[in-house]
Amino acid sequence: MLWVYGLAGSGKSTLSTTIANIFRDSGQLGAFLFFDRDVTGRSDPTAVVRTLAHQLGSSNSMIRAAICTIIERNPNILMSSLSRQFQKLILDAFSQIQHLPPIIVIVLDALDECGTPDDRTALLSVLAQNFANLPAIVRTVVTSRAESDIYNTFEPQHLILTLELDITSSANFNDVLSYFQHRMALLRTKCRHLRLGENWPGEDAYHQLVQRASGLFVWASTASEFINGHNPNKRLDILLRGDVESGAETALDALYKTALLSVGQWDDEDFVTDFRNIIGIILVARQPIISATIDALLRLPDERPSMHTISLLGCVLQQRPTVRVLHPSFADFLMTKGRCKREAWFFDQSAYNKCLAFQCLDRMDAVLVRNMRHTTLSVDQTHENLSEDVFYSCLFWIDHVCAIEESLELVLERLRCFLNRHLLHWFEVMSILKRSRDTISLVERLLNWLLVGEFYIHWNVAY
Numbered sequence: 516m517l518w519v520y521g522l523a524g525s526g527k528s529t530l531s532t533t534i535a536n537i538f539r540d541s542g543q544l545g546a547f548l549f550f551d552r553d554v555t556g557r558s559d560p561t562a563v564v565r566t567l568a569h570q571l572g573s574s575n576s577m578i579r580a581a582i583c584t585i586i587e588r589n590p591n592i593l594m595s596s597l598s599r600q601f602q603k604l605i606l607d608a609f610s611q612i613q614h615l616p617p618i619i620v621i622v623l624d625a626l627d628e629c630g631t632p633d634d635r636t637a638l639l640s641v642l643a644q645n646f647a648n649l650p651a652i653v654r655t656v657v658t659s660r661a662e663s664d665i666y667n668t669f670e671p672q673h674l675i676l677t678l679e680l681d682i683t684s685s686a687n688f689n690d691v692l693s694y695f696q697h698r699m700a701l702l703r704t705k706c707r708h709l710r711l712g713e714n715w716p717g718e719d720a721y722h723q724l725v726q727r728a729s730g731l732f733v734w735a736s737t738a739s740e741f742i743n744g745h746n747p748n749k750r751l752d753i754l755l756r757g758d759v760e761s762g763a764e765t766a767l768d769a770l771y772k773t774a775l776l777s778v779g780q781w782d783d784e785d786f787v788t789d790f791r792n793i794i795g796i797i798l799v800a801r802q803p804i805i806s807a808t809i810d811a812l813l814r815l816p817d818e819r820p821s822m823h824t825i826s827l828l829g830c831v832l833q834q835r836p837t838v839r840v841l842h843p844s845f846a847d848f849l850m851t852k853g854r855c856k857r858e859a860w861f862f863d864q865s866a867y868n869k870c871l872a873f874q875c876l877d878r879m880d881a882v883l884v885r886n887m888r889h890t891t892l893s894v895d896q897t898h899e900n901l902s903e904d905v906f907y908s909c910l911f912w913i914d915h916v917c918a919i920e921e922s923l924e925l926v927l928e929r930l931r932c933f934l935n936r937h938l939l940h941w942f943e944v945m946s947i948l949k950r951s952r953d954t955i956s957l958v959e960r961l962l963n964w965l966l967v968g969e970f971y972i973h974w975n976v977a978y
Contacts, residue, residue: 516642516646516654516655516656516657516672516674516675516676517654517655517656517657517675517676517678518657518658518659518665518669518675518676518677518678519531519656519657519658519678519679519680520658520659520660520661520665520666520677520678520679520680521660521661521679521680521682522660522680522682522731522763522764523660523733523767523842523843523844523847524731524732524733524734524763524767524842524844525680525682525730525731525732525733525763526680526732526733527624527625527658527659527660527680528549528624528625528658529732530658530680531547531549531622531623531624531625531656531658532549532624534620534622534656535547535620535622535624538620538622543616543617543618543619543620544574544619544620544622545570545571545574545575545578545619545620545621545653546566546567546570546571546574546621546622547570547621547622547624548563548566548567548570548621548622548623548624549624549625550623550624550625550626550627550628550629551625551628552628552843553800553801553802553803553839553840553843553846554801554802554803555801555802555911555914556802557628558628558629558630559629559630560597560629560630560634560635560637560638561597561638563597563623563629563638564597564600564601564604564605564641565593565600565604567604567605567621568582568600568604568605568608571605571608571619571621574619575616575619577612577614577615578608578609578612581607581608581609581611581612582604582608584611585603585604585607585608586604589603592604596637597637597638597640597641598637598640598641598645601641601645602645605649606645606648606649609649609650609653615650615652616652617652618652618654619652619653619654620653620654620655620656621653621654621655621656622655622656622657623642623655623656623657623658624658625658625659626642626657626658626659626665627659627660627662627665628659628843632662632663632664635664636664639664639665639668639669640668642657642668642669643668643669643672643675644672647672647674657669661679682729682730682731682763683730684730687730688725688730690732691725691728691730691732691735692721692725694732694735694736694739695721695724695725695735695739696721698735698739698743699715699716699721699739699742702739702742702743702747703715705743706747709747711747711748716748716751720751720755723755724738724754724755727754727755727766727769727770728766729762729763729765729766729767730763731763731766731767733767733842733844734766734767734770736841736842737770737771737774737830737831737841737842737845738754738770740829740830740841741754741770741773741774741777741830742754743830750777753773753777754770754773764854767844767848768848768854768855771831771845771848771855772855774828774830774831775828775831775860778827778828780827781859786824787859789815789819789821789823789824790824790859791859791862792813792870793809793813793821793824793825794849794862795862795867795870795871796809796812796813796867796870796871796874797809797832797838797839797840798840798846798849798850798862798864798867799864799867799868799871799915799918800839800871800907800911801910801911801914801915802907802911803833803837803838803839804837804838804903804907805836805837805838805903806820806821806822806825806834806838807903807904808903808904808907809821809838811878811902811903811904812871812874812875812878812904812907812908813874821838822834825838831845849861849862850862850863850864864918865918865919865920865921866921868915868916868918868919869915869919869921869922869926871915872912872915872916872918872919872926873929874908875907875908875911875912875915876908876912876929876933878904878905878908879905879908879909879912879933879937879940879941880933880936880937882905883937883940883941883944884940885939885940885943901944901947901948905944906948909941909944909945909948910948910950910953913957913958913960913961916930916961916964917960917961917964941954942954
C-alpha cells in the first residue's frame, strides 16, 4: 500500500483521480473509492468493504462470481464486522480464483473525509492489517490529510509506504507554474476580443502568482477561476496587490478573503442575510442539493432566487448540477473563526444545523398528510410525486437535529409537535422512497441523542 498525504489543496485528489484513470484505461483498475464528507453515502466507514467488493466484482467477472458464491453461502455477511466482511468478501473471494490478472489497483481518495476518527477506527484497522493479506498482485493507493489517527495507524506498518506531498519542492513550483500557463492560455483564447497579448500576463505576473500559491494547487485553481472574469486584468491586479503571503494556509485564507471581498456588497444588509442563509445550507447539507431546493427550504421569493447570490461566488462554489463548495478548504475557512475573521463569514455548524433542521421540519409539516402515496405535489415532481426539498427533508432531518448543540428547549418543542402530528406520515413517505429500513436506525439515533443529552427528563412523551 502507498499512502500519499499532504495539506488540503496540495493536489491529492487530482493525483488519485489521474492514477485511477490511467489504470482504468489499461483495464487494471479494480476499485476507485472517493470519500466526501459532504455526501452521506460517501462518508460512511461501515460501507467501504461492501462498496470495495461491489467495484472489484464489477471490474472482473471471476471476482464477481466468487463474491456472489460467498454471499449465497453467507446471506447475512453485511451484518458482520468490517474485518469479517473483508475476510469473506475480499480475501476468500481472491483465494477461490485460480487465474488472477497480473495486477489490480485499488485507489482510496480522501480517507480523512470518511467519518470521524472514532467512526473509522475499525476501517483503519482493516486497511493497516487485513490489506496486507491480499495477493501480491493487488496494489493499493490511499490519499488523505495527515490526520493523527490515520498517521498513527499507517506510519508504523512496514507494508505501507508513506509519501508526503512536498509543496515546497522545485518540481511542485514548476508544476504550479505550468498549470497557470495552461489556464491563462485558455483564458487568452476565450477573451480574444480583449487583446490580452500572446504572452499575457507575463513572466513577472506568473512568478508572483506561483509565489502566492505557496505550492497549493487549489490556490492556483481558485485564483484562475477568479481571474476568469469580465475584466481579467483588473482581477489579476487585485490578486497581485499587496505583500506576498507566507505559509500555505495563510495564502489560502488571503485568496478566499479576496474572492469574498470582490463580491463588494458587504454593506448591503439584504445581501448579507441571503449570503448567510444560503451558504449556511450549503455547508451543512448532508448531500449536495440543487438551487431550487435551497429556494424551497428558505422560502425565497421568485424574484430573488438563491442562484442570484450563488452566481457571484463562482470561483469558490460549484453551481450546477448541484450547489456545493469547490474544495473542502473553503468550508474549513468559513467554519473557523480565527481564519475568516469576519462575523459575516463565520458559520457555526451547530447553529446552521438547527436552522436546516427547522427548515426541514417546516417543509414536512406543510406537505405531509395521510395517504401520501395518493397525494400530488406541484413542485418539481420526483420520487413518486415528492419534490426534491421534501425528499431531502424526509431523509436528513434527524441528521440535522442530532447535530444541534444549542437552543435545546426550542428544539424539543418542535420535535414534540412534529412527532405527534407526522410520525406515521413520515413512516409512509420513507416507504414511498423505499427507505423503510432506514427509519429504524434513524429513530434509534434520535432516541440516543435524546438519552445522551438527558432531554427525556424534561420531555414527557410516551414512546
